[in-house]
Amino acid sequence: MEQRRLGTSSLSIPPLVFGGNVLGWSADEATSFKLLDQCVEAGLNTIDTADVYSRWVPGHQGGESETIIGRWLKKRGKRDDVKILTKCGMEMPGRGKGLSPAWIKQAIDESLKRLQTDYVDLYQAHADDASTPLADTLGTYGELIKAGKVRAIGASNYTAPRLEEAMETSRKHNLPAYVSLQPHYNLVERPRYEDALEAVCQRHKLGVIPYYSLASGFLTGKYRSAADFGKSPRGQGAGKYLEGKGPKVLTALDQVAKETKSTPAQVSLAWMIARPSITAPIASASKPEQMDDLVKATSLKLSAAQIAALNAAS
Numbered sequence: 643m644e645q646r647r648l649g650t651s652s653l654s655i656p657p658l659v660f661g662g663n664v665l666g667w668s669a670d671e672a673t674s675f676k677l678l679d680q681c682v683e684a685g686l687n688t689i690d691t692a693d694v695y696s697r698w699v700p701g702h703q704g705g706e707s708e709t710i711i712g713r714w715l716k717k718r719g720k721r722d723d724v725k726i727l728t729k730c731g732m733e734m735p736g737r738g739k740g741l742s743p744a745w746i747k748q749a750i751d752e753s754l755k756r757l758q759t760d761y762v763d764l765y766q767a768h769a770d771d772a773s774t775p776l777a778d779t780l781g782t783y784g785e786l787i788k789a790g791k792v793r794a795i796g797a798s799n800y801t802a803p804r805l806e807e808a809m810e811t812s813r814k815h816n817l818p819a820y821v822s823l824q825p826h827y828n829l830v831e832r833p834r835y836e837d838a839l840e841a842v843c844q845r846h847k848l849g850v851i852p853y854y855s856l857a858s859g860f861l862t863g864k865y866r867s868a869a870d871f872g873k874s875p876r877g878q879g880a881g882k883y884l885e886g887k888g889p890k891v892l893t894a895l896d897q898v899a900k901e902t903k904s905t906p907a908q909v910s911l912a913w914m915i916a917r918p919s920i921t922a923p924i925a926s927a928s929k930p931e932q933m934d935d936l937v938k939a940t941s942l943k944l945s946a947a948q949i950a951a952l953n954a955a956s
Contacts (some may be wrong), residue, residue, distance in 0.1 A: 659689070693705060794821045
């Protein structure tokens with residue numbers, strides 16, 4: 643499996659990151675273990691999660707995904723074989739939120755306990771916290787790096803101006819700097835990244851690991867009408883793409899998939915992997931049979947004409 647350096651860090655990751663948001667949600671623990679085993683066997687050795695996954699499920703409190711990963715790590719003994727990326731900053735009900743020094747220190751310790759490890763490879767600010775000075779947040783991350791709890795730090799859901807400000811704060815105060823950005827980006831949602839964030843990332847040589855790479859499953863071609871929404875727990879989230887350019891993008895995906903003897907999901911991910919500013923899209927699978935698309939996407943090479951057709955449709 644190809645390895646790509648994550649920004650200016652010492653971390654190298656495959657061209658696709660497995661999204662752990664499904665673990666403990668649309669994939670139960672036994673299925674989650676199978677999915678994680680498949681990832682390692684296929685060379686997809688980088689798993690992205692967050693403390694809040696899967697807080698949105700009735701009866702869940704957050705931490706379910708990290709807990710399953712921790713149990714899997716303990717059972718399989720594969721900690722050195724995988725890279726674990728997690729996040730803090732979103733509200734953990736009744737416990738805390740934001741990027742204050744006190745909460746970050748508490749949040750990392752809780753994540754490490756759930757993950758059953760003494761370090762995470764990449765610790766990401768899940769969302770910006772305007773109420774906490776950037777220097778305080780970055781200084782705290784520096785303490786975690788020095789303590790060996792975190793290898794590198796990244797940002798998620800930052801605007802271009804705030805990301806630029808964070809990078810300048812690191813330089814000005816000689817603090818650890820973000821090495822990556824995790825933005826919302828895919829074939830049907832391009833402007834929020836391409837209009838401003840992409841330039842900031844390229845200027846600072848940041849790794850980019852986008853989430854929602856398959857647009858809640860829409861780009862797999864699974865949801866082509868409202869009648870399809872019941873196919874999975876995430877079906878309703880794809881409804882907004884049925885209007886506007888969504889159908890046009892599906893048509894282009896179908897054509898390129900036919901030409902390459904692949905699938906719309908593989909083509910969607912290969913399009914992202916081929917973009918020079920992207921290190922690795924994040925994508926998930928809830929069933930073992932869905933992993934095939936993720937693995938094959940990493941080796942699918944699109945022609946310049948095929949990329950142009952997808953660009954035009956999207």
